[in-house]
Amino acid sequence: MNFRFSNLLGAPYRGGNVLITDDAVLLSSIGNRVAATDLLKYQTQTLPFEASSNIARIVASPDGAFLLAVDNNSRALFVNLRRRAVLHRITFKRPVTALRFSPDGSLIAVGLGKLLQIWRSPGFRVEFFPFQLERTYPDCTGTVTALDWSPDSEYLLVGSKDLAVRLFSSKGSRGQNKPFLFLGHRDAIVGAFFSSEKKSGRVFRVYTISRDGAIFTWNLVESHDFDASEGLNSDPPSPGTPEQRSSERDHVEVPIKIELHNQKRKNFGGNDVENSEIPLHKARWELQKKDFFMQSPAKLTACDYHRELDMVVVGFSNGVFGLYQMPDFVCIHLLSISREKITTAVFNKLGNWLTFGCAKLGQLLVWEWRSESYILKQQGHYFDVNCIAYSPDSQMLATGADDNKLKVWTVSSGFCFITLSEHTNAVTAVHFMANNHTLLSASLDGTVRAWDLFRYRNFRTFTTPSPRQFVSLSSDPSGEVICAGTLDSFEIFVWSMKTGRLLDVLGGHEGPVHGLMFSPTNSVLASSSWDKTVRLWDVFEGKGAVETFPHTHDVLTVVYRPDGKQLACSTLDGHIHFWDPIDGLLMYTIEGRRDIAGGRLMTDRRSASNSSSGKYFTTLCYSADGSYIFAGGNSKYICMYDIADQVLLRRFQITRNLSLDGVLDFLNSKKMTDAGPVDLIDDEDTDVEEGIDQQTRKILGHDLPGSMPNRGRPIVRTKCLKIAPTGRSWAAATTEGVLMYSIDESFVFDPTDLDVDVTPEAVDEALEKYQPQRALLLSLRLNEDSLIKKCIFSVKPLDIPAVSSSMPIKYLQRLIEAFADLLESCPHIEFLLHWCQELCKAHGHAIQQNSRSLLPALRSLQKAISKLHQDLTDTCSSNEYLLRYLCSTSTKMQ
Known part of the structure; x- marks a missing residue:
């Protein structure tokens, strides 16, 4: 249950300014959040705070200690950048059009329409009136x-x-x-x-x-x-x-x-x-x-000046940017990065990097102008993300969206390392094969494609005799058979992975097949359809539907528990049904209509509590051990249920962004007019920045997925939920992008198996007397991470087998988690691998019997070991070539 927000992937840059701090961190606004991209470590992370609506302007203090972020509602957050905590809040009385800290950091200049105001900058102290207005200039x-x-x-x-x-x-x-x-x-x-x-x-x-x-x-x-x-x-x-x-x-x-x-x-x-x-x-x-600058008829849309180098960079509405040496006005570079308007152009402090942003493409670029090379080139999904999938080792995340593109992200760094764009219509389903290096994707263009993540190419395409629209996808555990469900013909197509030949067409459903999943333990395929049924198919025997589970309402999705002994499906009436696939019996039913109910839409005629629309789950996901289930839908909430007790454990609110529809429980009556809500009235200003959200309604003259008619705001919803095989994190494809939630590492105290004698002092005393077994047991009972790791390293290598065999089975999971964490950050690889080997030798039978509860921890360990293996392989290969080169040069010198 101890999950918290950690990152946001796949969200495009929607406009506003960007900036680079002194320590080479690029700050940019993404919706109502701020993303921090470390350009030296090549990692991106989303800051944990949220503004009330989309952020329009951000500015950092000269020393990099503070960040001031102002949203579209003129509400400002004053943030401590180093601690990533909001210190103060203020609401300006007019829309903020410009913002700048003074060089000494004591003042803030704010442009409020035609007014210029100078405010005294607050500090670290807690004050009742942190912002003090110094003076106002109404001259403009x-x-x-x-x-x-x-x-x-x-x-x-x-x-x-x-x-x-x-x-x-x-x-x-x-x-x-x-x-x-x-x-x-x-x-x-x-x-x-x-x-x-x-x-x-x-x-x-x-x-x-x-x-x-x-x-x-x-x-x-x-x-x-x-x-x-x-x-x-x-x-x-x-x-x-x-x-x-x-x-x-x-x-x-x-x-x-x-x-x-x-x-x-x-x-x-x-x-x-x-x-x-x-x-x-x-x-x-x-x-x-x-x-x-002689770029007519294009307009100059962004500019910046570097005072030490006396250089000016400018960006134009036709995608051209120029770098000029002043005051002689000498053109150093004049290049085109796109055909769309450049919305921001910024120098870093040293002046060697140029940062450009294009809101219409959702693209951010960092360019080193001396070497003419890219430092960063990132672009989010153009439209809503439809589907996500974790790789078996939890190191990669694949996303498919309505922009016809498939992106693969590195979970640890938050960067997209490959974009696959062969599909010609929206990508509706993605799936990783068990070998970790093959990715499957299904699309509305009538194709299922297999991608090689070593060579980044489409090596096989699965098609049907007549065009179909695919909305679901799965493969059997062995990877020999690929299955995809259709939206229009209500059929399931089965292909051979090796040959690409169509093997079978499973018919019987009378509605779109939106849910499809193979059992993790056998070759039984489960499918759900809008025809109010869940069907089980034996694909290899070819006997048709093995069993049918009828429901009273349309079935929206279906998932298997990780051990394959339970099946969960959600229906249109807001219920989650749990079935035993072996005996065909209904085990539990959870009613979630009240839990999933979100805010009121602007077009709703009823209040949120009385409205019946959207009160159902469209995506489900089991936890790694199968004891909990996550559920999301057309709501601002994601619900987490305990399956055995059928109770709601926690509700995650995915956003508080008022720029999205469905966030507020009660609408503001002041914004209601005779013509309807003010936000739905088309009063577009030509000077308003055009970004990702605005342009979707202008293409082809009709509304596309993710947009609302009559200039309405995007609706908050969750389209897909997936949990990492390690169980340490989960991801949700939402309107704002892919939200990543991970276990809060700061939560260390768990009062289990405690006694008066179980104290940190007792652990230190046992270590002084060199009683490693007693010290490790006491630290595991305290469940403090630092003490557990300290006790692990205090054991001599010769004593590891004896201490491993004496560990109780109930502490195995916590011990394996500690080893997985250490292997990702500790240089003592051989020592830790020796520990893991002795644990497996001593408790192999117990691990096999408790595989369901230990599976998330074992997968975390596997992830750490495979990453280490890959890094060591690269290092050894590099050293081998370096030694060969040195040997060849020394031979020539002799």
């Missing part, structure tokens, strides 16, 4: 689109849709902070950046970039007859005005510092000074030159 007449701080955190560049860039001071009173305006652009501002000297950090140049592909360079200048006492409290003429043109004829450049002699003058802050420097927003700026 258009929506704020770009922000940039000066290196000293005293000035702020603000670009907006009113075609102007304003230079503000973050200090001083409101009356003395009238901004300087940079004018001349003919389209909305996309970026505005300060350029400073490398040694002194003094700002002397400003770059402004507009949507029409123009970049203006502005230089800081001064006038020789500029009166200090008057100029410090007056506004210089803005570029492009008659006053500015007349003043340019009468003034020449002088140094910025103005000496005030013989008397004390007051500067803009009201302090008496002898030497005063003109503030940047009061100084004079001159337009040096205008440059154009």
Whole structure:
């Protein structure tokens, strides 16, 4: 029961900005979560917190300690990145369009529509009012689109849709902070950046970039007859005005510092000074030159500036990006990465990596521009994930989706290492063969394909005499026979794996065959159909249906228990039925209508409690030991039941994202109008970012899977559930992607078999006296992971057989789990393998008798050993070739 959320796979990048921290971690928003991708270790992990809706903007503090994430409802989360915990929450009163930390990390600039606000950044301390509003600037007449701080955190560049860039001071009173305006652009501002000297950090140049592909360079200048006492409290003429043109004829450049002699003058802050420097927003700026990227009719959609390298990267709506050296405007790279709009383009801190995001393709790229090579190239599924399957060793996960693609992921790293795209229609079922290196997939295009995961190719295609749509798939334990159920002809097709020949067509069902599974122990095939029956077939004997289990409602799916002695199926009335496949008897029935009931849909006319739609399970999955069952459906919940007692143990809420439909139990009556819910009214703004969710409704002029008509939001649902053979994790294919849940390792205390004398001190005392058997037994009774591992390593190799044979059988599972965990992280491989060998010798008969309860732990051990074997094989092969090379070179030198 001790499962918690660990990762999110298969979800596409849907828009918003991305950033790279100082320790080479790429942060990007995925729905209402934030994904952290380590570009050095090549691992990705989803942060454990959730926003209330899809995240629109993220920004990190300069020291990488904090993250501020703002969602579409203007609700912000202030997160401790190192501890991955939410510290504070705040709700802004308007939609947030721009966000930026000051270089010293003390201030946060927030663009709220036409307003600019500066907030005091909270820290690690718990405060009643963590966010403090310093000041608000209402000077912009258009929506704020770009922000940039000066290196000293005293000035702020603000670009907006009113075609102007304003230079503000973050200090001083409101009356003395009238901004300087940079004018001349003919389209909305996309970026505005300060350029400073490398040694002194003094700002002397400003770059402004507009949507029409123009970049203006502005230089800081001064006038020789500029009166200090008057100029410090007056506004210089803005570029492009008659006053500015007349003043340019009468003034020449002088140094910025103005000496005030013989008397004390007051500067803009009201302090008496002898030497005063003109503030940047009061100084004079001159337009040096205008440059154009020449990508018309494409629009400039993303840009970033690296201050140390003085380089600009820009992305366009036609998929082209450019890298330019400033201020000479020298093009270093001009390349195309797609034909779709680039929605984000970012430098890392060193400036050697460029990060690009394309919301329409759901793609993220990290490119090293000097070597012209990819550091990262990841793309999630274009549409909803339909099916998932674990490999027998639990190291890989295969996913199939409505985008016709099949992806294989490494579970430990969270990365997709191969995408298979030969299918021409939605992939509806995937299945791993027992050899761990062959993958099967079924599709609505009428084919079942077999994939070789060594060469990454489709080596066999199974077809039917006439086109059919396949929705279920299974293979027998030996891997000789492949079976697939159809949606349209209600038949089950049987092929030979070796020859690819169609062996048999099993007929008898009168509805779509949505459930199909072979028994893990024999060749009996179970199928479920919408014709209200579950049928058992003896495929090898060819006698047709061996037995039929009738139900009162449509049967939606069927699964076998891992030992093959029980069968579970879900029906349309919300029940889960458990059958004995040998005797043909109904064993248990669980009523889950109330448990699976989710939130209210926006199109529902009844409340969630009174609605009858969606209150059934569409996918089932047994736990690794067969004592529990997981069930999911068209709901925000996944239910976990104890089979023997028929009770609900736990409900997992897969999301709290209000951007999805069916999350709220009660709808907000304020959003109801005479024309229906506000969210269903088509009032599309052309400036709204187009991403994965919006584009599905525009293809071919009709709605595709995963979309709702009339611009409705995607509905939260679970399409497939699978548990890893090791039993340590399980995965759910949901609307947001593939959610991974694993056992919480921090849960260590289990009060079983405890006594007053069973203490950590007693374990240490036994170790000091070298009583390894007593110490290990005490640590197993305490069930503390660190103590168990400490006792394992305290045993001398010669004493391992004696200690292994004296271990009680009830502690075998916990001991095997400890060895599996150690083998994944410990360098003492031979010592641990010696332990495993002696345990198997001493308790082989007991392991065989208790195989059902020990199976998850044994599979975890097998997974660790096979991974070690693979790593050692690669290392030995590399060393062998290296030694051959060294021997050949030494021979030549002699």
